[in-house]
Amino acid sequence: MSVHKNVKKVTTHVLQEMKHAGEKITMLTGYDFSMARIIDTAGIDVILVGDSASNVMSGHETTLPITLNEMIYHASSVVRAVDRALVVVDMPFGSYQGNSKEALSSAIRIMKESGGHAVKMEGGQEILESISRILTAGIPVMGHLGLTPQSIYKFGTYVVRAKEQDEASRLIEDAKALEDVGCFAIVLEKIPAELAAQVAKEVNIPIIGIGAGVGVDGQVLVVHDMLGINNEFNPRFLRKYHNLYQEMLVSFHRYIEDVKTGDFPNQDESY
Numbered sequence: 720m721s722v723h724k725n726v727k728k729v730t731t732h733v734l735q736e737m738k739h740a741g742e743k744i745t746m747l748t749g750y751d752f753s754m755a756r757i758i759d760t761a762g763i764d765v766i767l768v769g770d771s772a773s774n775v776m777s778g779h780e781t782t783l784p785i786t787l788n789e790m791i792y793h794a795s796s797v798v799r800a801v802d803r804a805l806v807v808v809d810m811p812f813g814s815y816q817g818n819s820k821e822a823l824s825s826a827i828r829i830m831k832e833s834g835g836h837a838v839k840m841e842g843g844q845e846i847l848e849s850i851s852r853i854l855t856a857g858i859p860v861m862g863h864l865g866l867t868p869q870s871i872y873k874f875g876t877y878v879v880r881a882k883e884q885d886e887a888s889r890l891i892e893d894a895k896a897l898e899d900v901g902c903f904a905i906v907l908e909k910i911p912a913e914l915a916a917q918v919a920k921e922v923n924i925p926i927i928g929i930g931a932g933v934g935v936d937g938q939v940l941v942v943h944d945m946l947g948i949n950n951e952f953n954p955r956f957l958r959k960y961h962n963l964y965q966e967m968l969v970s971f972h973r974y975i976e977d978v979k980t981g982d983f984p985n986q987d988e989s990y
């Protein structure tokens with residue numbers, strides 16, 4: 720029986736039930752009202768207002784420059800569009816690392832000013848104090864391990880993480896620590912499929928993968944990537960469901976042609 724089909728509003732509790740029922744969780748990113756409306760209508764379980772907005776919406780090379788105010792702007796646009804999905808909002812770089820008091824006030828601003836339902840934070844044991852403080856205010860937290868793009872300058876590259884035993888063991892310990900502190904789910908990004916499946920087996924909270932194989936409890940993709948709007952990003956883990964880049968280009972060319980030739984607007988399109 721499907722847990723999610725009968726649900727009017729997806730909550731963290733529903734996601735937990737889906738894991739126990741073996742029902743896969745679907746998550747996509749969303750950054751604006753119009754796109755979020757379509758994603759929610761399609762019946763997605765979770766919309767992540769990802770700090771990937773820094774790349775796909777603002778054109779930055781990394782996720783580091785996006786600000787708390789900008790994340791709140793994107794998140795509030797998404798929240799206004801959504802009836803059913805759980806809306807999770809990324810805490811941006813610099814808004815939670817190293818200072819749990821500041822982490823709490825950043826999370827409170829996100830919840831109060833955007834109306835989002837939960838926050839996501841990158842990191843393991845090194846940010847437990849911040850996570851714990853946020854949880855005490857009743858704000859649900861999703862973890863994020865493996866490739867954590869906010870630490871790109873520490874890693875140096877976007878290659879697959881935790882291929883070596885040391886890093887894999889640390890990742891498993893981190894996942895257990897996030898579960899123990901009270902996170903409701905964890906994103907695992909770009910790690911070996913076997914390791915991700917092991918984590919999904921060993922922890923009782925939902926594990927959502929991106930480039931982490933099929934043995935996890937759900938999947939997430941960046942919506943611009945899966946629609947093929949961005950034609951410069953082609954990692955192995957990405958399945959493109961459309962080539963919107965090409966289709967939009969054709970439409971824009973046709974519009975330019977129609978205006979230049981005087982074909983648009985015609986009589987029916989005029990008052």
Ligand code: KIV
Binds near residue numbers: 809
């Ligand atoms: O910001 C984002 O889009 C993310 C996903 C890639 C999980 O964190």
